[in-house]
Amino acid sequence: MGYTKKEKEEVVKKMLEMIGEDPTREGLVGTPDRVVRMWKEIFRGYNKKEKPKVTIFNNGHDGIVYDEMITDTGNFYSHCEHHSVPFFGTYHFAYIPHSNGKILGLSKVARVVDYFSAKLQIQERLTHEIVNYLWTVLCNKKICKHPPLAMAFRMEGEHLCKTMRGVKKKGTMTTTQLFGSFKDDPLARSEFMKWVNR
Numbered sequence: 001m002g003y004t005k006k007e008k009e010e011v012v013k014k015m016l017e018m019i020g021e022d023p024t025r026e027g028l029v030g031t032p033d034r035v036v037r038m039w040k041e042i043f044r045g046y047n048k049k050e051k052p053k054v055t056i057f058n059n060g061h062d063g064i065v066y067d068e069m070i071t072d073t074g075n076f077y078s079h080c081e082h083h084s085v086p087f088f089g090t091y092h093f094a095y096i097p098h099s100n101g102k103i104l105g106l107s108k109v110a111r112v113v114d115y116f117s118a119k120l121q122i123q124e125r126l127t128h129e130i131v132n133y134l135w136t137v138l139c140n141k142k143i144c145k146h147p148p149l150a151m152a153f154r155m156e157g158e159h160l161c162k163t164m165r166g167v168k169k170k171g172t173m174t175t176t177q178l179f180g181s182f183k184d185d186p187l188a189r190s191e192f193m194k195w196v197n198r
């Protein structure tokens with residue numbers, strides 16, 4: 001990690017040469033600098049200091065006790081670790097809080113997704129890391145005696161390493177991880193799937 005800015009830019013210049021480019025031509029002069037700065041941003045997931053803190057509240061703190069499914073959905077962008085090419089798509093997150101437990105500050109889910117996406121990943125591990133982090137926060141016995149009743153996280157991603165190459169069929173993949181009644185109770189699970197496919 002201890003590379004100087006100049007050394008980092010040299011690496012990018014070498015990569016440009018390697019693919020047959022001339023790094024000294026006008027259009028490419030600023031490219032090593034731009035790539036180095038962009039990598040810092042899109043691969044910030046290696047920096048533990050960037051890991052978002054997830055805010056939680058007592059269920060009922062705003063006058064409403066939530067005992068139904070709470071949902072969130074959004075986009076993600078990551079890089080596959082086999083080819084360092086983007087994979088990206090949508091996620092669906094849902095959980096059922098315990099009525100005496102805690103609820104998540106929902107805006108934080110997107111930040112957690114962004115953080116774990118910002119390194120070389122496989123979609124299975126990305127799914128696992130995101131939902132495990134959120135589940136662990138809500139199950140922390142020091143903060144809360146009542147874990148959520150259920151949690152589910154599903155990602156649907158298009159993998160450019162598949163779409164762009166070879167047979168060029170769309171490389172779409174779905175990964176899901178379930179906890180609590182979403183895992184054990186088919187009715188609860190179908191409620192989640194109904195919302196995903198709505």
Ligand SMILES: [Zn+2]
Pocket residue numbers: 080081082083084085159161162
């Ligand atoms: Zn790949």
